[in-house]
Amino acid sequence: MSAKVYVQAGVIAAVGVAIAVVDSTRRPVKTPEPMASPDRSVGGQGATNGTSSQGDPKPAPGEAPKAAPVPESTPPEKTGGQAGGGAGGASVKVAVADPSALPVKIGVGEALSMLEDHQAVFIDGRKADVFAAGHIPGAFHMQFVDITDGNAPWQEFFRTMNRDDWFVVYCDGGDCHESEHIRKALTNYGFSKVLILEVGFPGWKSAGLSVDTR
Amino acid sequence: MKKAEPLFLLVLRVAMAALLLFSAWVKLKPEVVGGEGVAPQPSGPFVFALAVSSYEILPSSLVPLATFAVPWVEVVVAVALLVGWWTRGAGLLAAVLLATFTAAVVSVILRGMNLSCGCFGKYKLLCDGSVGWCKVGENLVLLSMAWVLAGRGGGMLELRRSA
Numbered sequence: 001m002s003a004k005v006y007v008q009a010g011v012i013a014a015v016g017v018a019i020a021v022v023d024s025t026r027r028p029v030k031t032p033e034p035m036a037s038p039d040r041s042v043g044g045q046g047a048t049n050g051t052s053s054q055g056d057p058k059p060a061p062g063e064a065p066k067a068a069p070v071p072e073s074t075p076p077e078k079t080g081g082q083a084g085g086g087a088g089g090a091s092v093k094v095a096v097a098d099p100s101a102l103p104v105k106i107g108v109g110e111a112l113s114m115l116e117d118h119q120a121v122f123i124d125g126r127k128a129d130v131f132a133a134g135h136i137p138g139a140f141h142m143q144f145v146d147i148t149d150g151n152a153p154w155q156e157f158f159r160t161m162n163r164d165d166w167f168v169v170y171c172d173g174g175d176c177h178e179s180e181h182i183r184k185a186l187t188n189y190g191f192s193k194v195l196i197l198e199v200g201f202p203g204w205k206s207a208g209l210s211v212d213t214r
Numbered sequence: 215m216k217k218a219e220p221l222f223l224l225v226l227r228v229a230m231a232a233l234l235l236f237s238a239w240v241k242l243k244p245e246v247v248g249g250e251g252v253a254p255q256p257s258g259p260f261v262f263a264l265a266v267s268s269y270e271i272l273p274s275s276l277v278p279l280a281t282f283a284v285p286w287v288e289v290v291v292a293v294a295l296l297v298g299w300w301t302r303g304a305g306l307l308a309a310v311l312l313a314t315f316t317a318a319v320v321s322v323i324l325r326g327m328n329l330s331c332g333c334f335g336k337y338k339l340l341c342d343g344s345v346g347w348c349k350v351g352e353n354l355v356l357l358s359m360a361w362v363l364a365g366r367g368g369g370m371l372e373l374r375r376s377a
Contacts, residue, residue, distance in 0.1 A: 001302070001306070001364065001365065004303075005302045005303050005306055005364065006303075006306070007303070008300040008302065008303020008304070008306075009303040009304070009306040009307040009310070010303075011300075011303070012287070012290050012291055012294055012300065012303055012304055012307050013287055013290075013307055015290050016283065016286045016287030016288070016289065016290040016291070017279075017283050017286070017287065019286045019289075019290070020279065020282035020283040020285075020286040020287070021279070021282070021283075023242075023282050023286065024259075024278055024279060024281070024282040027244075027257075027259070028278065029257075029259045029260055029263045029278055029281055147253075147255070147256065148255060148256055148261050149255065150246060150253060150254075150255040154253050154255075155252065155253045157253070158248065158252075158253030158254075159251055159253070172328070174328075176328055177264075177268040177328075177329060180264075180268075181264050181268070184264060185256055185260075185264075188256060188260065189253075189254060
């Protein structure tokens with residue numbers, strides 16, 4: 001291959017990058033504002049913010065905690081007196097007095113508390129088949145691709161959800177990026193109170209908490 | 215066989231150009247602004263930037279540039295292939311791009327990450343959108359097409375013959 005071909009390739013690349021620089025300054029990619037709380041992990045069980053009594057969270061002013069307004073969802077199952085808690089609910093629950101004090105990535109304990117106290121709407125970002133096989137009770141099913149493609153779950157979410165509500169997103173945990181992508185997309189559209197259940201559904205299930213298949 | 219080669223190269227370069235243009239469009243399309251009761255849809259760059267950053271290869275400071283540079287280079291390469299201007303150089307650059315994408319995909323597989331590739335948005339060519347060995351194979355097929363164009367030129371109806 002002659003040197004001329006390499007020069008041609010270099011010139012074409014340079015033109016493309018030059019256009020890219022212009023375009024990127026013309027319409028910079030909006031990156032979501034970081035949440036007030038630090039982005040640190042609290043691990044699977046969670047061990048923070050356990051100051052208030054369970055079951056009586058104090059909402060922030062003007063922000064009324066309410067049950068997840070998901071039309072198709074069912075209320076959390078009650079097992080042994082622990083709504084949504086299942087067998088291991090009592091041992092892992094970590095009371096959450098003020099969700100805004102939590103880090104972005106929360107553990108099972110905080111998630112359980114927020115579910116039982118109706119402090120957040122849970123969003124399951126996994127594929128439809130695994131969602132149908134089992135999900136956190138009352139979770140709203142919406143994948144990242146639903147947002148990017150304007151699919152029905154995103155339309156319903158946008159129509160029915162309140163930007164002042166708290167949301168907890170989860171996927172398969174570990175290296176799953178769906179939750180982070182959904183959080184960034186939601187933040188981009190003004191739903192800024194979005195937390196991530198870091199261990200995802202596998203962590204929830206392995207903690208022995210109740211699972212809904214409806 | 216020899217006579218058919220210019221036609222084969224023409225078909226190859228038009229196919230490659232169409233693919234690159236489509237791939238670029240997915241990454242560059244503007245945001246769909248929502249209306250009354252209709253949800254907006256994020257722009258191509260927003261979605262592609264998330265895909266790029268999830269690969270965890272580039273430092274975050276370079277993600278915005280890569281987000282725009284990749285699709286715009288694809289556009290310029292596609293236009294060069296389509297009109298037959300510097301076809302061999304364009305083919306070489308397409309091969310370099312595809313080799314880079316393939317290396318990134320292999321790196322993700324070796325690190326055991328579970329990602330969607332961000333290549334064609336919701337659309338798929340041979341494989342689904344997730345990163346895996348199928349995607350490596352798909353990229354290698356495309357890379358061999360680009361390499362043929364880099365080595366043999368654009369065949370019929372070239373606006374300007376390559377070196």
